[in-house]
Amino acid sequence: xxKLAILLxxxxxxxCKKDNYDPPASKLTGRVVYQGEPIQLEFNQVPFxxxxxxxxxxxxxxxxxxxxxxxxxxxxxxxxxxxxxxxxQGPFLWKKNGAGAPDTVVVNMSGNKELDLEVMPFxxxxxxxxxxxxxxVTGTFKIEKxxxxxxxxxxxxxxxxxxxxxxxxxxxxxxxxxxxxxxxxNITDMNNVSMTVTVPELVPAxxxxxxxxxxxxxxxxxxxxxxIVKLSL
Amino acid sequence: xxxxNILYTALLAAIIIGAGSCKKESEFLDVQPTNIFTNEQALSxxxxxxxxxxxxxxxxxxxxxVKSWQSMADxxxxxxxxxxxxxxxxxxxxxxxxxxxxxDYAYIREMNLxxxxxxxxxxxxxxxxxxxxxEGRFLRANFxxxxxxxxxxxxxxxxxxxxxxxGDPTYLQHPRAKEAEMYDFVISEAEAIKMDLPxxxxxxxxxxxxxxxxxxxxxxxxxxxxAKYGVNTPQVSLPGGEVGIxxxxxxxxxxxxxxxxxxxxxxxxxxxxxxxxxxxxQENFAAIFYDKGNNPESIFIExxxxxxxxxxxxxxxxxxxxxxxxxxxxxxxxxxxxVQSFEKLDNTFAPLPVKDGNGNPVYYDNQLDIFADRDAxxxxxxxxPGSMFKGRPVDIWAGYILGDGGIITGDDRGQxxxxxxxxxxxxxxxxxxxxxxxxxxxxxxxYLRKYLDPAAGSGSRGTGSEVPFIRYRYAEVLLxxxxxxxxxxxxxxxxxxxNEVRKRAGLVxxxxxxxxxxxxxxxxxxxELSFEGHVxxxxxxxxxxxxxxxxxxxxxxDLLSDIGAATKRNTxxxxxxxxxxxxxxxxxxxKWTYKVLKxxxxxxxxxxxxxxxxxxxxxxxxxxxxxxxxxxxxx
Numbered sequence: 001x002x003k004l005a006i007l008l009x010x011x012x013x014x015x016c017k018k019d020n021y022d023p024p025a026s027k028l029t030g031r032v033v034y035q036g037e038p039i040q041l042e043f044n045q046v047p048f049x050x051x052x053x054x055x056x057x058x059x060x061x062x063x064x065x066x067x068x069x070x071x072x073x074x075x076x077x078x079x080x081x082x083x084x085x086x087x088x089q090g091p092f093l094w095k096k097n098g099a100g101a102p103d104t105v106v107v108n109m110s111g112n113k114e115l116d117l118e119v120m121p122f123x124x125x126x127x128x129x130x131x132x133x134x135x136x137v138t139g140t141f142k143i144e145k146x147x148x149x150x151x152x153x154x155x156x157x158x159x160x161x162x163x164x165x166x167x168x169x170x171x172x173x174x175x176x177x178x179x180x181x182x183x184x185x186n187i188t189d190m191n192n193v194s195m196t197v198t199v200p201e202l203v204p205a206x207x208x209x210x211x212x213x214x215x216x217x218x219x220x221x222x223x224x225x226x227x228i229v230k231l232s233l
Numbered sequence: 234x235x236x237x238n239i240l241y242t243a244l245l246a247a248i249i250i251g252a253g254s255c256k257k258e259s260e261f262l263d264v265q266p267t268n269i270f271t272n273e274q275a276l277s278x279x280x281x282x283x284x285x286x287x288x289x290x291x292x293x294x295x296x297x298x299v300k301s302w303q304s305m306a307d308x309x310x311x312x313x314x315x316x317x318x319x320x321x322x323x324x325x326x327x328x329x330x331x332x333x334x335x336x337d338y339a340y341i342r343e344m345n346l347x348x349x350x351x352x353x354x355x356x357x358x359x360x361x362x363x364x365x366x367x368e369g370r371f372l373r374a375n376f377x378x379x380x381x382x383x384x385x386x387x388x389x390x391x392x393x394x395x396x397x398x399x400g401d402p403t404y405l406q407h408p409r410a411k412e413a414e415m416y417d418f419v420i421s422e423a424e425a426i427k428m429d430l431p432x433x434x435x436x437x438x439x440x441x442x443x444x445x446x447x448x449x450x451x452x453x454x455x456x457x458x459x460a461k462y463g464v465n466t467p468q469v470s471l472p473g474g475e476v477g478i479x480x481x482x483x484x485x486x487x488x489x490x491x492x493x494x495x496x497x498x499x500x501x502x503x504x505x506x507x508x509x510x511x512x513x514x515q516e517n518f519a520a521i522f523y524d525k526g527n528n529p530e531s532i533f534i535e536x537x538x539x540x541x542x543x544x545x546x547x548x549x550x551x552x553x554x555x556x557x558x559x560x561x562x563x564x565x566x567x568x569x570x571x572v573q574s575f576e577k578l579d580n581t582f583a584p585l586p587v588k589d590g591n592g593n594p595v596y597y598d599n600q601l602d603i604f605a606d607r608d609a610x611x612x613x614x615x616x617x618p619g620s621m622f623k624g625r626p627v628d629i630w631a632g633y634i635l636g637d638g639g640i641i642t643g644d645d646r647g648q649x650x651x652x653x654x655x656x657x658x659x660x661x662x663x664x665x666x667x668x669x670x671x672x673x674x675x676x677x678x679x680y681l682r683k684y685l686d687p688a689a690g691s692g693s694r695g696t697g698s699e700v701p702f703i704r705y706r707y708a709e710v711l712l713x714x715x716x717x718x719x720x721x722x723x724x725x726x727x728x729x730x731x732n733e734v735r736k737r738a739g740l741v742x743x744x745x746x747x748x749x750x751x752x753x754x755x756x757x758x759x760x761e762l763s764f765e766g767h768v769x770x771x772x773x774x775x776x777x778x779x780x781x782x783x784x785x786x787x788x789x790x791d792l793l794s795d796i797g798a799a800t801k802r803n804t805x806x807x808x809x810x811x812x813x814x815x816x817x818x819x820x821x822x823x824k825w826t827y828k829v830l831k832x833x834x835x836x837x838x839x840x841x842x843x844x845x846x847x848x849x850x851x852x853x854x855x856x857x858x859x860x861x862x863x864x865x866x867x868x
Contacts, residue, residue: 047868049868056856057852057856058852058855058856058859059852059855059856060868063868086866086867086868087468087865087866088468088843088865088866089866089868170784170785171326171327171784171785171838171840172326172784172786172836172837172838172840173786173805173835173836173837173838174326174836176786219467219468221779221842221843221866
């Protein structure tokens with residue numbers, strides 16, 4: 001019995017040594033930014049992809065998404081990667097190459113690395129301010145149109161979302177408990193937009209909510225957001 | 234025996250054996266197997282050829298089918314009343330890019346092989362051969378049509394391919410055809426084979442002229458609407474045309490769709506007609522799907538037969554749970570979203586009268602009264618509270634409502650509790666529910682009626698049902714014609730076809746040509762064809778899928794407004810629960826009232842992304858064949 005245990009132990013020991021690679025250890029982190037300012041996105045919706053060539057396969061080696069705050073992090077093996085944001089993803093334009101395909105950012109990994117990705121958003125939400133009073137949350141903000149050339153797009157609508165948790169957006173019942181909406185055509189002054197939403201009954205009760213503004217660009221799937229603010233009720 | 238004789242016998246035997254074994258090597262080894270037919274033998278006899286075809290028939294692909302209740306339960310048209318993984322249908326927040334994808338080129342290869350071998354077969358009569366070949370081509374075209382609906386343009390492989398083992402497989406790699414070429418192929422195949430197929434409305438489980446034309450009219454209509462409405466989603470296209478059809482082609486396809494549909498309507502493909510035999514119009518509508526004997530409506534079906542091994546359990550999965558032949562059922566619970574969309578008999582849309590103008594509850598003597606004066610297809614599609622199945626009433630009610638608005642209910646089917654002021658326990662909730670989280674009860678307040686088999690034993694596991702799944706039927710052909718005519722600006726023609734279908738459903742006040750709008754067309758298809766595998770493909774081709782399934786939770790106000798509007802959001806299934814009033818002394822005591830609600834189990838929303846319009850072609854496929862271009866808007 002003892003011998004068997006030793007034998008098993010030996011087998012396990014060797015198997016670990018021989019069969020396994022070291023896990024990826026180099027951390028690539030960064031943000032998606034416009035003029036240095038991070039772009040606020042929806043949780044788990046806007047993807048970026050890393051490719052590595054030379055293995056006879058197509059498809060990304062990493063296909064994951066930005067956080068709500070527009071940050072990302074991946075653990076990689078050292079080596080050369082190409083990073084893109086796929087077509088028509090995100091509330092912004094990613095630079096294109098001459099052929100109209102998404103241009104790549106070459107990423108050479110050798111140890112940890114930080115990388116900011118500069119993009120052109122259609123709009124930015126500026127000077128957001130939130131207040132909570134009498135069971136209502138009010139948000140005021142400015143909308144700045146960034147892309148004004150032929151690629152410009154209209155605002156489809158803006159929403160004020162509130163949620164019980166720090167994940168706030170419009171899709172799915174888990175990400176907002178209430179929202180107010182103004183369609184783009186009803187916005188008279190882009191420099192002074194104000195919206196109010198009534199806080200529904202919170203079950204179980206809590207004394208705070210999280211709020212943020214979302215802007216939907218016409219014909220673009222992903223919304224651009226303001227930062228998330230925690231409000232005491 | 235004498236020694237010498239033994240010797241001679243042995244010698245003789247040796248000679249005989251020796252002579253026998255002196256065959257040439259090739260003859261000796263080249264023995265026909267006794268358990269496998271050669272291609273020639275297999276196609277030497279019509280019955281044998283048909284059995285090969287039968288295998289190919291059985292492998293056709295359907296997005297919704299009676300073989301899987303889950304395949305009909307999605308898109309907020311129903312609530313899945315089964316605990317466990319199937320509840321994901323209402324818990325997830327959208328569909329993966331891989332949803333609905335298919336790449337079954339093994340099947341395509343076998344259809345191509347069949348066509349090649351059948352063509353080469355020498356012993357089949359010319360007539361048999363003609364029909365078999367036409368059937369093979371129909372199956373192949375119909376399958377390519379199905380792939381096109383899901384994937385857009387795919388490699389159009391029309392012959393069996395053989396690898397030459399020389400190390401370079403590039404000659405086997407075919408690029409994706411244009412989406413328009415796929416539809417052109419389906420239409421041209423149908424036109425090429427239609428005269429070789431029987432023009433006989435009684436041929437239903439095999440390809441017929443009607444089936445070929447019905448496939449082609451639907452394909453032309455799809456192509457026309459993708460061309461027309463594709464302009465609303467410019468990003469859902471590929472520069473090579475593998476996805477998307479130029480807008481200029483819309484009219485050509487719509488014209489084709491109308492002509493092909495009119496060929497069926499004109500009767501040249503066989504005596505097809507709307508099923509119209511029963512005076513109870515709801516029963517009549519339900520009977521389209523279970524009456525096999527005398528049904529001029531179905532055109533192409535997947536058939537089932539009792540005691541043959543090919544039966545299905547659809548009735549067993551979806552029958553009203555109470556008193557069923559098996560202790561299960563009730564899985565598909567049609568949503569209030571769908572139920573309230575059925576028109577009133579005066580051709581208007583309205584929510585079910587749960588509350589009056591002042592916001593007070595409305596009370597009904599009978600449970601069914603709230604659904605009175607509606608499109609007969611409502612009761613034909615859905616088992617309503619207070620209605621019957623297999624001659625026995627269903628028991629759908631959520632509890633008692635008291636004078637002060639309080640509710641007495643239970644958490645088990647048919648539970649007993651004493652009512653206030655009494656001590657004798659009485660039943661306080663229906664045996665069919667609805668009870669949240671109690672699987673197989675009518676959690677939306679409704680059960681599905683379409684495809685349920687009224688035959689005895691259909692709900693038991695050991696027997697099963699032989700009700701067919703109808704892939705093409707005459708009412709759809711009429712609606713295809715109506716839509717194509719409407720898009721071509723011929724509202725007068727369109728309204729004629731629409732009214733035929735509506736009249737059968739009890740909507741006898743005819744619509745006028747001016748009443749026909751796009752919204753009407755959209756609604757009519759939903760009312761007539763729900764749970765028949767159209768909801769996804771229709772909304773894809775109209776490029777509305779991303780607007781009606783936009784991921785935003787459906788509020789009660791949204792639900793109850795704009796009924797009948799084509800743009801109406803439909804992201805979560807809602808429920809309508811009946812309550813019995815317990816308020817002794819009140820005029821409403823013993824009456825029924827209803828509540829609109831959304832189940833607490835519905836935590837997800839349906840969100841259809843641009844990248845969902847055409848299903849993902851996985852990276853292995855694209856690695857093996859670099860000529861395959863990627864779908865748009867996916868990551």
